[in-house]
Amino acid sequence: MKDFVGGIGKVQIKEHPRGLSGLFVEVPGIWLPAEQRLPRVELETENDANGLPVLLRVRVRFVLRILKLSAQDYAALAAARAAGTSLYVDFFSGYVVNGAPWWVYRVRGCRIVRVEPIIEAGIQSGGYEVELAAAAWNPDDLIWYNGFPAVERIAETASGGQGDHYFTYEIGSFAGWVRLDYNAYDVPDQFQLIYNGQVVADTGGTVSGAGSLYWYYPANEGDPTTITVHVYAPTQSTGWDYTFYGPDPDDAPPSS
Numbered sequence: 001m002k003d004f005v006g007g008i009g010k011v012q013i014k015e016h017p018r019g020l021s022g023l024f025v026e027v028p029g030i031w032l033p034a035e036q037r038l039p040r041v042e043l044e045t046e047n048d049a050n051g052l053p054v055l056l057r058v059r060v061r062f063v064l065r066i067l068k069l070s071a072q073d074y075a076a077l078a079a080a081r082a083a084g085t086s087l088y089v090d091f092f093s094g095y096v097v098n099g100a101p102w103w104v105y106r107v108r109g110c111r112i113v114r115v116e117p118i119i120e121a122g123i124q125s126g127g128y129e130v131e132l133a134a135a136a137w138n139p140d141d142l143i144w145y146n147g148f149p150a151v152e153r154i155a156e157t158a159s160g161g162q163g164d165h166y167f168t169y170e171i172g173s174f175a176g177w178v179r180l181d182y183n184a185y186d187v188p189d190q191f192q193l194i195y196n197g198q199v200v201a202d203t204g205g206t207v208s209g210a211g212s213l214y215w216y217y218p219a220n221e222g223d224p225t226t227i228t229v230h231v232y233a234p235t236q237s238t239g240w241d242y243t244f245y246g247p248d249p250d251d252a253p254p255s256s
Contacts, residue, residue, distance in 0.1 A: 004037055006095025006102050011064060013077070013110075013130070014088050017250035023080050023087065029067035038091060038105055041139060058142050060107055061133040065118065069128045074115065077130060081112035088250065089132060106144040108250065110134045144249055146174050158229070159241035165231040169244060175219040176247030180229060183210040187238035192230040196223060199230075206234070214253040 011030050015022030032038070039062035069077075080087065087110045093102035113131040136142040158167055171178060180201070182191045188206035192199050193215050201213040217227070229244055245251065 004093070004103060004105075006093040008032070008038075008091050009094030009096070009101060010092050012088075012090045012092070013132075014090070015080070015085060017088050017248050018245065023076050023085065025069075025073045025077060027064065027066050027069070031065040031067070032062065039089075039107055041143060043139075057135055057137065058139050059133070059135045060110075060142060061113075061131070062107075064130045064132070066128045066130060074128060077112060077115045081115055084111055086111060087132070102147075104146040106146075106250075107132075107134055108142055108144065109136060154244075154246035156244045157241065158231075158244075159239070160231065160233065161240075162233050162236050162238055165233065167229045167231075167244075168226050169229070169246065171217055171225055171227050171246050173219055173225055174247060175217055176249040177251045177253070178215050178217050178227060178247055179245040179251055180213040180242055181210070181245075182213070182231075182240065182242040184208050184238070184240050187235045189234075189238055189240045190230075190232040191242065192232075194228040194230055206232070212253070216252075217247045219247070 008030060009028075011027045012019065012024070013027070014024045016024075039060045042059045042061075044057040044059060089107045089110050091105040093104070095102040110132040111134070113133050115128060115130045118127040118129055134142055154169065154171070156167070156169055158165075178193065180191060180193060182203075184191075184207055186208055188208045190206045191203045191213060193201040193213055195215070195217070201215045203211065203213065219225075229242065231240060231242070233240055
């Protein structure tokens with residue numbers, strides 16, 4: 001059962017699941033219609049020859065009433081609407097446990113239907129309404145829910161020189177892609193992801209330059225919830241760094 005205690009603390013509207021490039025707008029003060037604690041999911045069905053319902057489509061449509069929005073963010077949202085940009089919208093619980101939100105609720109593949117000032121009694125109130133919509137063939141393509149103990153995606157960095165280095169990170173109990181963005185610069189080094197004693201992603205030996213390793217963390221019940229980054233840097237003059245990102249179900253490796 002989903003527990004949305006704490007209400008909505010903030011909303012992020014972004015073009016990339018990690019918010020690294022393109023549009024990124026964080027809204028600390030929002031309001032949804034009273035009947036929508038979160039965006040409402042509507043299932044479009046029809047009956048088959050046996051009278052049983054067949055799922056045709058899943059739709060989500062919602063309006064964010066934003067209490068404060070900068071001119072820059074307003075322009076960015078308007079540009080995304082005009083371009084039909086596909087967006088991620090993340091809702092974060094206002095209730096925080098150990099520095100992390102109690103829950104995170106994501107709607108994928110959203111497009112902005114409209115973005116306009118809120119007019120009350122003929123006067124702009126200072127707020128804005130942003131209406132978004134999304135559609136997919138099944139709910140899993142559209143909605144992602146991360147319940148307690150929800151943790152905003154970790155991003156850990158490290159750097160160093162010659163040696164055999166091991167760094168272990170807690171990755172929680174929710175499935176998703178983990179990613180290691182590394183840079184060995186000119187002198188080659190080797191990078192690995194090790195889970196439950198097994199190498200699950202590897203550069204395949206020492207490499208130079210920048211790259212990324214991906215692995216899908218299944219988060220099976222009873223399995224370990226830590227992962228280790230191994231850096232093998234055999235050359236005295238070497239220097240390297242990396243950023244490790246914890247699980248996100250949408251941050252899959254690029255299609256080849």
